[in-house]
Amino acid sequence: MNLLTILVSTVFVNNYVFARFLGICPFLGVSQKTETATGMGLAVTFVITMASAITYLVYHSILDPLGIGYLQTLTFILIIASLVQFIELVIRKMSPSLYNGMGVFLPLITTNCVVLGVTIINIQDNLTFLDSVINGLGASLGFFLALILLAGVREKLELADVPEALKGVPIALVSAGLMSIAFSGFSGLV
Amino acid sequence: MENILYPILVLGGIGLLFGVLLSIASVVFKVEVDPKIEEVLEALPGANCGACGFPGCAGLAGAIAEGKAPVNACPIGGQKVADNVAQIMGVNAEAVDKNVAVVLCQGSKSKSKDKAIYEGVQDCRYEAELADGCKACPYGCLGCGTCYDVCDFDAIRMVDGVAVIDKDKCTACMKCIDICPKKIIELVPYDNEYIVKCKSEDKGKEVRGYCDIGCIACKLCVKNCPEDAFTFENNLAKIIYDKCTNCGICEEKCPTKCIWTSNEKDQEAAS
Numbered sequence: 001m002n003l004l005t006i007l008v009s010t011v012f013v014n015n016y017v018f019a020r021f022l023g024i025c026p027f028l029g030v031s032q033k034t035e036t037a038t039g040m041g042l043a044v045t046f047v048i049t050m051a052s053a054i055t056y057l058v059y060h061s062i063l064d065p066l067g068i069g070y071l072q073t074l075t076f077i078l079i080i081a082s083l084v085q086f087i088e089l090v091i092r093k094m095s096p097s098l099y100n101g102m103g104v105f106l107p108l109i110t111t112n113c114v115v116l117g118v119t120i121i122n123i124q125d126n127l128t129f130l131d132s133v134i135n136g137l138g139a140s141l142g143f144f145l146a147l148i149l150l151a152g153v154r155e156k157l158e159l160a161d162v163p164e165a166l167k168g169v170p171i172a173l174v175s176a177g178l179m180s181i182a183f184s185g186f187s188g189l190v
Numbered sequence: 191m192e193n194i195l196y197p198i199l200v201l202g203g204i205g206l207l208f209g210v211l212l213s214i215a216s217v218v219f220k221v222e223v224d225p226k227i228e229e230v231l232e233a234l235p236g237a238n239c240g241a242c243g244f245p246g247c248a249g250l251a252g253a254i255a256e257g258k259a260p261v262n263a264c265p266i267g268g269q270k271v272a273d274n275v276a277q278i279m280g281v282n283a284e285a286v287d288k289n290v291a292v293v294l295c296q297g298s299k300s301k302s303k304d305k306a307i308y309e310g311v312q313d314c315r316y317e318a319e320l321a322d323g324c325k326a327c328p329y330g331c332l333g334c335g336t337c338y339d340v341c342d343f344d345a346i347r348m349v350d351g352v353a354v355i356d357k358d359k360c361t362a363c364m365k366c367i368d369i370c371p372k373k374i375i376e377l378v379p380y381d382n383e384y385i386v387k388c389k390s391e392d393k394g395k396e397v398r399g400y401c402d403i404g405c406i407a408c409k410l411c412v413k414n415c416p417e418d419a420f421t422f423e424n425n426l427a428k429i430i431y432d433k434c435t436n437c438g439i440c441e442e443k444c445p446t447k448c449i450w451t452s453n454e455k456d457q458e459a460a461s
Contacts, residue, residue, distance in 0.1 A: 058204070066196050075204060082208035086215055093219035100245065161311040 003134050009190045010138030016114050017146040018183040023114030027147060028172060030105070037151035041144035043105040045137070047087065048118050051080050052136025055119040056129050069123075076119050077111065084110045114143055150176055226255040226278060233274040235267050239363050254279065265289065265362045288380040290360040291345075291367055294389045295331040295374050296448065298350035302327055302401040318371035326400035329389040331374060337366035383436040384429060386411075388448040391424040405448050411440035 016022045023044075030040040055076050063069050088106045092099045109115060118139045122132040153175050162171050231251035238246040242263050244253055253259035254275060261279050262272035268288070308317055308324035314336040317323045323332045333351035345359035346366060355366070357380060367375045374389045386405060390397050394406035407425035419433035420440070429440070429449075441449045 062200060062204075066200065068197050068200060071197055071201060074201065078201070078204060078208065082212060085212055089212075089215045089219045092221055159311065159313055159316045 003130065005190055006131060006134050007138040007141075010135055011142040011145060012183070012186040013188075013190050015142040015146060015183055015186075016117065016139045017143055018180040019187075020117070022117040023112055023143055026108065026112060026114075027143075027150065028169065028176070030108075031147055031150040031154055031172070034148060034151040034155060036105075037147045040105045040108075041140075041147050044109055044112070044114070044143055045140040047080070047084055047106070047109055048115050048136045048140035048143075049133060050087070051076075051083055051115055051119055052122055052132045053129070054083060055079055056122060056127075056132045059123055072120065072123060073116070076116055080115050080119070081110045114139070146179070149179060153179070224255045227251050229278045230254050230275055233271060233278060234264055235271060237266060239266060239365075289362045289377040290357040290380050291355050291362060291364070291375050292357070292378050292385055292387070293331055293337075293353045293355055293375050294385070294387050295329070295352060295372075296387050296403045296450065297325065297327055297330040297401045298352045299333075300350060301403045302330060303399075305400075315369070315371045323372070327390055327392075327397070327404065329372065329374065329391065330401070332372065336369055336371075337375060340365045340369050379431045381436075382429070382431045382434060384434060384438065384441055384449055386427050386429055386448060387450050389426065391426050393425055397425075403446055403448050406446055408445060410443045410445065411449060414439050414443045 010016070014020065017024065017027050026040060026044070031037050055072075058075060058079060059069070059072060063072060063075060084106055088099075118136050122135055125135075127135055150172070154172055157171055157175065166174070227248075228251075231248055234247040234251060236247050242250045242259070242265060244250040244259070244263075247264075250259060250263060254261060254263060261276040262269075264271050264275070265288075303326040304324050305326040306321070306324045308320070310316060310320065312334045314323070314332040314334040317332050317334055322328050323330075325332060331352045333348060333353070335346075335348045335353065337353050338346045338348055342363065342365065343359050343361055345356045345361075347354050347356070353366075353375075355375075362377055364377075367377070372389075378385055388397075388403075388405040390401070390404045394408060397404040397406050405426050407422075407427070409422060409427065411427050412420040412422050416437065416439065417433050417435055419430045419435075421428045421430060427449075441447075
């Protein structure tokens with residue numbers, strides 16, 4: 001498959017948040033301000049892309065040859081959690097400014113379903129190594145986009161005249177639903 | 191046998207590998223943390239309000255331990271916290287210059303004119319976006335109470351369409367200052383009695399047209415101040431708080447009474 005097609009497809013058409021409904025927890029939890037949404041988005045992008053590459057290698061060089069593919073969920077969680085810990089240690093040492101920007105969000109995404117979802121879908125769809133990495137990158141960029149969009153909407157919503165019963169999370173959920181419908185307009189693009 | 195052995199070996203192996211890698215990494219990439227940081231953090235209030243200008247209490251603790259921030263940098267904790275932090279750092283706490291927020295507008299409904307009637311969402315940020323708000327004065331308090339809503343310390347009251355801050359309850363957390371769309375809330379020293387409570391940069395004639403209690407740029411306060419403690423820019427007098435000796439001459443001379451003592455009369459206005 002063409003790499004560009006994969007990228008466009010995962011960012012817009014099969015957006016992991018709007019079309020597959022993965023990663024809803026951080027999507028709603030960290031979308032109150034565009035600033036924190038950016039930090040979270042960067043952290044997720046970094047982790048998913050790295051995790052896609054490493055889980056591909058582990059699955060195809062260890063799990064698959066030994067015939068224990070059924071252990072992938074367990075193994076992937078282990079890999080992702082350790083990877084995130086490792087990345088956190090490294091950037092804390094290497095770049096304190098980057099750590100301040102996205103460090104606090106890293107522990108939050110160790111067990112995020114979108115990270116696990118992407119790595120498992122990579123294996124299910126029989127993607128090659130490069131395709132997996134691009135798929136991971138596209139998925140996380142799509143997540144980033146969704147997060148930033150919702151954060152922008154929610155910042156405006158704070159000033160809007162929302163009925164008392166819908167204030168806060170309810171109106172955010174309604175907005176998210178409407179955005180999901182809007183994104184379905186992309187289907188058929190690729 | 192293989193069916194059981196391989197999964198155990200593989201998972202155990204991967205787990206062990208990552209465990210060893212992480213423990214090596216934690217040594218290799220160890221960041222030296224000053225033990226003082228932890229102690230200072232303990233002494234701080236832990237509210238993570240951000241009023242000090244650092245990202246949370248941990249950020250301030252780091253800055254204090256490195257000597258980049260004074261021991262009394264926490265505006266919430268006051269003298270008590272400053273003393274504790276000073277003890278940890280081994281220096282004497284200087285007396286804290288306590289600041290409080292003050293709304294620099296007294297244009298209440300009875301004293302100022304409106305150019306329109308506003309019936310939208312009761313939120314100053316929203317009103318300010320619509321033609322600068324309904325008040326005829328472009329610098330005045332809109333009176334929707336957005337600062338009242340964000341105040342965690344119950345220090346702000348709305349009195350006849352203008353926000354008034356109780357200086358004994360104010361902790362200078364800056365929340366109202368950040369949220370006010372008109373930028374008319376400022377920090378002033380707690381001990382300062384006299385404040386020019388107006389932000390209008392219009393000429394005197396215009397100010398007289400829409401407000402009974404605004405600064406009309408007559409400069410009487412500037413001319414009569416014995417300490418020379420005034421600046422005058424853009425048709426607006428401002429007290430230099432360091433020089434002010436609280437003599438009260440400016441208040442006597444001010445024809446519109448927009449120079450007010452900071453607390454007593456606010457209390458009267460509220461009651």
